[in-house]
Amino acid sequence: MAVIMDGKVAAQQADQEFAMRIQKLKQQNIIPGLAVILIGDDAASQVYVRNKARRARKIGINYQLHRLDRGITQEAVLQLITQLNQDTQVDGIMVQMPVPKQIDANAVMNAILPQKDVDGFSFANIGRLWGNAAGNFPATPRGVLRLLRDYHITIEGQQAVVVGRSDIVGKPMAGLLLKNNSTVTIAHSKTQNLAQVTQQADLLIVAIGQAEFITADFVKPGAAVVDVGMNHNAAGKLVGDVDFKSVKQIAGYLTPVPGGVGPMTITGLLEQVIVLAEQRATL
Numbered sequence: 048m049a050v051i052m053d054g055k056v057a058a059q060q061a062d063q064e065f066a067m068r069i070q071k072l073k074q075q076n077i078i079p080g081l082a083v084i085l086i087g088d089d090a091a092s093q094v095y096v097r098n099k100a101r102r103a104r105k106i107g108i109n110y111q112l113h114r115l116d117r118g119i120t121q122e123a124v125l126q127l128i129t130q131l132n133q134d135t136q137v138d139g140i141m142v143q144m145p146v147p148k149q150i151d152a153n154a155v156m157n158a159i160l161p162q163k164d165v166d167g168f169s170f171a172n173i174g175r176l177w178g179n180a181a182g183n184f185p186a187t188p189r190g191v192l193r194l195l196r197d198y199h200i201t202i203e204g205q206q207a208v209v210v211g212r213s214d215i216v217g218k219p220m221a222g223l224l225l226k227n228n229s230t231v232t233i234a235h236s237k238t239q240n241l242a243q244v245t246q247q248a249d250l251l252i253v254a255i256g257q258a259e260f261i262t263a264d265f266v267k268p269g270a271a272v273v274d275v276g277m278n279h280n281a282a283g284k285l286v287g288d289v290d291f292k293s294v295k296q297i298a299g300y301l302t303p304v305p306g307g308v309g310p311m312t313i314t315g316l317l318e319q320v321i322v323l324a325e326q327r328a329t330l
Protein backbone atom coordinates (compact mmCIF):
# COMPACT_ATOMS: atom_id res chain seq x y z
CA MET A 48 0.00 0.00 0.00
CA ALA A 49 1.30 3.41 -0.99
CA VAL A 50 2.27 6.11 1.47
CA ILE A 51 -0.27 8.89 0.90
CA MET A 52 1.47 12.23 0.36
CA ASP A 53 -0.65 14.69 2.29
CA GLY A 54 -0.59 18.07 0.58
CA LYS A 55 -2.68 19.68 3.29
CA VAL A 56 -0.18 18.83 6.03
CA ALA A 57 2.80 19.79 3.86
CA ALA A 58 1.09 23.08 3.00
CA GLN A 59 0.45 23.85 6.68
CA GLN A 60 4.12 23.24 7.49
CA ALA A 61 5.13 25.50 4.62
CA ASP A 62 2.78 28.22 5.85
CA GLN A 63 4.49 28.20 9.25
CA GLU A 64 7.88 28.66 7.58
CA PHE A 65 6.45 31.40 5.34
CA ALA A 66 4.88 33.28 8.26
CA MET A 67 8.30 33.45 9.95
CA ARG A 68 9.98 34.70 6.77
CA ILE A 69 7.29 37.39 6.46
CA GLN A 70 7.82 38.42 10.10
CA LYS A 71 11.46 39.05 9.25
CA LEU A 72 10.51 41.11 6.21
CA LYS A 73 8.10 43.17 8.28
CA GLN A 74 10.98 44.10 10.61
CA GLN A 75 12.49 45.72 7.50
CA ASN A 76 9.15 47.41 6.73
CA ILE A 77 8.47 45.16 3.76
CA ILE A 78 5.14 43.44 3.31
CA PRO A 79 4.97 40.93 0.45
CA GLY A 80 2.29 42.07 -2.01
CA LEU A 81 0.29 39.80 -4.32
CA ALA A 82 -2.26 41.07 -6.85
CA VAL A 83 -4.61 38.51 -8.39
CA ILE A 84 -6.71 39.38 -11.42
CA LEU A 85 -9.85 37.30 -11.82
CA ILE A 86 -11.86 37.82 -15.00
CA GLY A 87 -15.42 36.52 -15.17
CA ASP A 88 -17.19 33.98 -12.97
CA ASP A 89 -15.68 30.55 -13.69
CA ALA A 90 -16.83 28.38 -10.76
CA ALA A 91 -13.56 26.48 -10.22
CA SER A 92 -11.55 29.72 -10.37
CA GLN A 93 -13.71 31.19 -7.60
CA VAL A 94 -12.80 28.27 -5.32
CA TYR A 95 -9.06 28.46 -6.10
CA VAL A 96 -8.93 32.22 -5.69
CA ARG A 97 -10.77 32.01 -2.36
CA ASN A 98 -8.27 29.38 -1.12
CA LYS A 99 -5.35 31.56 -2.24
CA ALA A 100 -6.75 34.61 -0.47
CA ARG A 101 -7.26 32.75 2.80
CA ARG A 102 -3.75 31.28 2.84
CA ALA A 103 -2.07 34.50 1.69
CA ARG A 104 -3.76 36.63 4.35
CA LYS A 105 -3.15 34.08 7.10
CA ILE A 106 0.63 34.23 6.64
CA GLY A 107 0.70 38.02 6.31
CA ILE A 108 0.84 38.67 2.58
CA ASN A 109 -0.81 41.88 1.40
CA TYR A 110 -3.30 40.25 -0.96
CA GLN A 111 -5.44 42.22 -3.38
CA LEU A 112 -8.05 40.73 -5.68
CA HIS A 113 -9.10 42.57 -8.84
CA ARG A 114 -12.39 41.15 -10.05
CA LEU A 115 -13.13 42.12 -13.64
CA ASP A 116 -16.37 41.69 -15.51
CA ARG A 117 -16.43 38.75 -17.95
CA GLY A 118 -17.03 41.15 -20.85
CA ILE A 119 -14.01 43.38 -20.06
CA THR A 120 -11.80 44.47 -22.97
CA GLN A 121 -8.22 43.35 -23.34
CA GLU A 122 -7.16 46.99 -23.31
CA ALA A 123 -8.65 47.49 -19.84
CA VAL A 124 -6.87 44.38 -18.52
CA LEU A 125 -3.57 45.61 -19.95
CA GLN A 126 -4.15 49.00 -18.37
CA LEU A 127 -4.62 47.39 -14.94
CA ILE A 128 -1.45 45.35 -15.43
CA THR A 129 0.52 48.49 -16.29
CA GLN A 130 -0.73 50.11 -13.09
CA LEU A 131 0.24 47.05 -11.00
CA ASN A 132 3.65 46.85 -12.74
CA GLN A 133 4.34 50.37 -11.46
CA ASP A 134 3.02 49.78 -7.93
CA THR A 135 6.07 49.38 -5.67
CA GLN A 136 3.97 47.60 -3.00
CA VAL A 137 3.09 44.78 -5.42
CA ASP A 138 5.72 42.04 -5.69
CA GLY A 139 3.71 39.55 -7.70
CA ILE A 140 0.90 39.76 -10.25
CA MET A 141 -1.12 36.86 -11.58
CA VAL A 142 -4.07 36.50 -13.93
CA GLN A 143 -6.19 33.51 -13.02
CA MET A 144 -6.63 31.14 -15.97
CA PRO A 145 -8.78 30.51 -17.95
CA VAL A 146 -9.65 33.95 -19.34
CA PRO A 147 -12.68 34.76 -21.56
CA LYS A 148 -12.41 34.39 -25.34
CA GLN A 149 -11.89 38.06 -26.18
CA ILE A 150 -8.74 38.13 -24.03
CA ASP A 151 -5.44 36.94 -25.51
CA ALA A 152 -3.88 35.03 -22.61
CA ASN A 153 -0.36 35.28 -24.02
CA ALA A 154 -0.62 39.03 -24.52
CA VAL A 155 -1.83 39.48 -20.95
CA MET A 156 0.83 37.24 -19.39
CA ASN A 157 3.60 38.89 -21.36
CA ALA A 158 2.44 42.36 -20.28
CA ILE A 159 3.36 41.52 -16.67
CA LEU A 160 6.93 42.57 -15.83
CA PRO A 161 8.98 39.34 -15.85
CA GLN A 162 10.14 39.94 -12.27
CA LYS A 163 6.52 40.39 -11.10
CA ASP A 164 5.20 37.44 -13.13
CA VAL A 165 4.69 35.11 -10.13
CA ASP A 166 3.19 32.37 -12.28
CA GLY A 167 6.23 32.27 -14.52
CA PHE A 168 3.94 32.03 -17.56
CA SER A 169 5.59 34.84 -19.57
CA PHE A 170 7.94 33.96 -22.41
CA ALA A 171 10.75 35.68 -20.50
CA ASN A 172 10.39 33.28 -17.57
CA ILE A 173 9.83 30.22 -19.79
CA GLY A 174 13.15 31.12 -21.46
CA ARG A 175 14.79 31.48 -18.06
CA LEU A 176 13.60 28.03 -16.99
CA TRP A 177 14.90 26.30 -20.11
CA GLY A 178 17.96 28.56 -20.38
CA ASN A 179 19.10 27.73 -16.84
CA ALA A 180 18.79 31.28 -15.52
CA ALA A 181 17.20 32.47 -12.30
CA GLY A 182 13.53 33.36 -12.77
CA ASN A 183 9.97 32.81 -11.61
CA PHE A 184 8.65 29.32 -12.28
CA PRO A 185 5.08 27.98 -12.23
CA ALA A 186 3.42 27.23 -8.92
CA THR A 187 2.13 23.71 -9.53
CA PRO A 188 5.50 22.17 -10.51
CA ARG A 189 7.21 24.03 -7.66
CA GLY A 190 4.62 22.70 -5.22
CA VAL A 191 5.01 19.16 -6.55
CA LEU A 192 8.79 19.27 -6.06
CA ARG A 193 8.38 20.57 -2.53
CA LEU A 194 5.94 17.75 -1.71
CA LEU A 195 8.35 15.12 -3.11
CA ARG A 196 11.18 16.60 -1.02
CA ASP A 197 9.01 16.65 2.10
CA TYR A 198 8.53 12.91 1.65
CA HIS A 199 12.29 12.42 1.04
CA ILE A 200 11.73 11.08 -2.45
CA THR A 201 14.88 11.00 -4.58
CA ILE A 202 14.65 13.06 -7.76
CA GLU A 203 18.23 13.06 -9.02
CA GLY A 204 19.01 10.26 -11.47
CA GLN A 205 15.46 8.89 -11.37
CA GLN A 206 13.28 8.12 -14.38
CA ALA A 207 10.54 10.74 -14.37
CA VAL A 208 7.58 10.54 -16.73
CA VAL A 209 5.31 13.57 -17.05
CA VAL A 210 1.98 12.72 -18.66
CA GLY A 211 0.59 15.93 -20.18
CA ARG A 212 2.28 18.79 -22.05
CA SER A 213 0.39 21.90 -21.02
CA ASP A 214 2.20 25.21 -20.74
CA ILE A 215 1.11 25.63 -17.12
CA VAL A 216 1.89 22.15 -15.75
CA GLY A 217 3.42 19.50 -18.05
CA LYS A 218 6.15 21.52 -19.74
CA PRO A 219 7.38 23.47 -16.68
CA MET A 220 7.18 20.28 -14.56
CA ALA A 221 9.50 18.58 -17.04
CA GLY A 222 11.82 21.59 -16.97
CA LEU A 223 12.09 21.64 -13.18
CA LEU A 224 12.59 17.87 -12.96
CA LEU A 225 15.40 18.18 -15.51
CA LYS A 226 16.96 21.03 -13.51
CA ASN A 227 16.87 18.61 -10.55
CA ASN A 228 18.72 15.95 -12.57
CA SER A 229 15.91 13.52 -13.32
CA THR A 230 15.85 11.67 -16.62
CA VAL A 231 12.67 13.15 -18.08
CA THR A 232 10.11 11.87 -20.57
CA ILE A 233 7.07 13.89 -21.60
CA ALA A 234 4.17 11.68 -22.71
CA HIS A 235 0.81 12.95 -23.98
CA SER A 236 -2.44 12.10 -25.76
CA LYS A 237 -0.64 11.04 -28.96
CA THR A 238 1.94 8.84 -27.20
CA GLN A 239 1.83 5.26 -28.42
CA ASN A 240 1.91 2.43 -25.87
CA LEU A 241 1.48 4.90 -23.03
CA ALA A 242 1.39 2.22 -20.34
CA GLN A 243 4.74 0.88 -21.52
CA VAL A 244 6.22 4.37 -21.12
CA THR A 245 4.68 5.12 -17.72
CA GLN A 246 5.74 1.71 -16.37
CA GLN A 247 9.36 2.92 -16.60
CA ALA A 248 8.66 5.81 -14.23
CA ASP A 249 10.11 6.04 -10.74
CA LEU A 250 8.35 9.41 -10.60
CA LEU A 251 5.05 9.59 -12.46
CA ILE A 252 3.45 13.04 -12.70
CA VAL A 253 0.00 13.01 -14.27
CA ALA A 254 -1.67 16.15 -15.65
CA ILE A 255 -3.95 15.17 -18.52
CA GLY A 256 -7.42 16.25 -17.42
CA GLN A 257 -9.03 12.80 -17.79
CA ALA A 258 -10.83 11.47 -14.74
CA GLU A 259 -9.20 8.37 -13.19
CA PHE A 260 -7.37 7.54 -16.43
CA ILE A 261 -4.15 6.15 -14.91
CA THR A 262 -4.91 2.73 -13.43
CA ALA A 263 -2.58 0.26 -11.68
CA ASP A 264 -1.43 -1.28 -14.98
CA PHE A 265 0.29 2.03 -15.89
CA VAL A 266 2.39 2.09 -12.73
CA LYS A 267 5.77 0.58 -11.81
CA PRO A 268 5.59 -1.08 -8.37
CA GLY A 269 6.91 1.31 -5.73
CA ALA A 270 6.77 4.40 -7.94
CA ALA A 271 5.93 7.85 -6.59
CA VAL A 272 2.73 8.95 -8.35
CA VAL A 273 1.64 12.59 -8.32
CA ASP A 274 -1.88 13.38 -9.49
CA VAL A 275 -2.30 16.94 -10.77
CA GLY A 276 -5.78 16.28 -12.17
CA MET A 277 -8.98 17.94 -10.98
CA ASN A 278 -12.07 16.47 -12.61
CA HIS A 279 -15.65 15.92 -11.63
CA ASN A 280 -16.77 12.34 -12.18
CA ALA A 281 -20.27 11.21 -13.20
CA ALA A 282 -21.40 11.40 -9.56
CA GLY A 283 -20.17 15.01 -9.35
CA LYS A 284 -17.30 14.09 -7.03
CA LEU A 285 -13.89 15.78 -7.38
CA VAL A 286 -11.43 13.16 -8.65
CA GLY A 287 -7.93 13.22 -10.13
CA ASP A 288 -6.42 11.80 -13.31
CA VAL A 289 -5.27 8.75 -11.33
CA ASP A 290 -7.49 5.88 -10.26
CA PHE A 291 -6.64 6.25 -6.58
CA LYS A 292 -8.08 2.93 -5.41
CA SER A 293 -6.15 0.67 -7.78
CA VAL A 294 -2.93 2.72 -7.92
CA LYS A 295 -2.72 2.87 -4.12
CA GLN A 296 -2.20 -0.91 -4.15
CA ILE A 297 0.94 -0.75 -6.31
CA ALA A 298 2.56 2.68 -5.95
CA GLY A 299 5.11 3.47 -3.24
CA TYR A 300 3.79 7.02 -2.79
CA LEU A 301 0.60 8.66 -4.05
CA THR A 302 -1.13 12.04 -3.77
CA PRO A 303 -4.89 12.23 -3.12
CA VAL A 304 -7.35 14.59 -4.85
CA PRO A 305 -8.38 16.81 -3.18
CA GLY A 306 -5.72 17.39 -0.52
CA GLY A 307 -2.67 16.66 -2.66
CA VAL A 308 -1.28 18.91 -5.36
CA GLY A 309 -4.01 21.60 -5.02
CA PRO A 310 -2.84 22.95 -1.66
CA MET A 311 0.80 22.61 -2.78
CA THR A 312 0.07 24.72 -5.87
CA ILE A 313 -0.91 27.54 -3.54
CA THR A 314 2.25 26.86 -1.52
CA GLY A 315 4.32 27.21 -4.71
CA LEU A 316 2.66 30.54 -5.45
CA LEU A 317 3.04 31.95 -1.93
CA GLU A 318 6.69 30.96 -1.79
CA GLN A 319 7.37 32.72 -5.08
CA VAL A 320 5.76 35.91 -3.73
CA ILE A 321 7.89 35.75 -0.58
CA VAL A 322 11.08 35.19 -2.57
CA LEU A 323 10.25 38.29 -4.64
CA ALA A 324 9.66 40.36 -1.49
CA GLU A 325 12.95 39.07 -0.03
CA GLN A 326 14.67 40.24 -3.21
CA ARG A 327 13.03 43.65 -2.80
CA ALA A 328 14.35 43.77 0.79
CA THR A 329 17.94 43.40 -0.44
CA LEU A 330 17.65 46.13 -3.09
Ligand SMILES: Nc1nc(=O)c2c([nH]1)NC[C@@H]1CN(c3ccc(C(=O)N[C@@H](CCC(=O)O)C(=O)O)cc3)C=[N+]21
Binds near residue numbers: 094141
Ligand atom coordinates in the same frame (compact mmCIF):
# COMPACT_ATOMS: atom_id res chain seq x y z
N1 LIG B 1 -2.74 31.94 -13.48
C1 LIG B 1 -3.07 30.80 -12.87
N2 LIG B 1 -2.23 30.30 -11.94
C2 LIG B 1 -2.56 29.13 -11.28
O1 LIG B 1 -1.80 28.68 -10.42
C3 LIG B 1 -3.78 28.49 -11.62
C4 LIG B 1 -4.58 29.05 -12.61
N3 LIG B 1 -4.20 30.20 -13.22
N4 LIG B 1 -5.73 28.44 -12.99
C5 LIG B 1 -6.15 27.18 -12.45
C6 LIG B 1 -5.03 26.39 -11.80
C7 LIG B 1 -5.53 25.43 -10.75
N5 LIG B 1 -5.06 25.94 -9.48
C8 LIG B 1 -5.45 25.45 -8.23
C9 LIG B 1 -5.34 26.17 -7.06
C10 LIG B 1 -5.81 25.68 -5.85
C11 LIG B 1 -6.41 24.44 -5.78
C12 LIG B 1 -6.93 23.94 -4.47
O2 LIG B 1 -7.01 24.68 -3.51
N6 LIG B 1 -7.35 22.67 -4.39
C13 LIG B 1 -7.87 22.08 -3.17
C14 LIG B 1 -9.40 22.22 -3.09
C15 LIG B 1 -10.11 21.79 -4.34
C16 LIG B 1 -11.64 21.93 -4.28
O3 LIG B 1 -12.23 21.78 -3.19
O4 LIG B 1 -12.24 22.15 -5.37
C17 LIG B 1 -7.45 20.61 -3.13
O5 LIG B 1 -7.05 20.05 -4.18
O6 LIG B 1 -7.48 20.03 -2.06
C18 LIG B 1 -6.52 23.70 -6.92
C19 LIG B 1 -6.04 24.20 -8.14
C20 LIG B 1 -4.32 27.06 -9.70
N7 LIG B 1 -4.20 27.32 -11.01
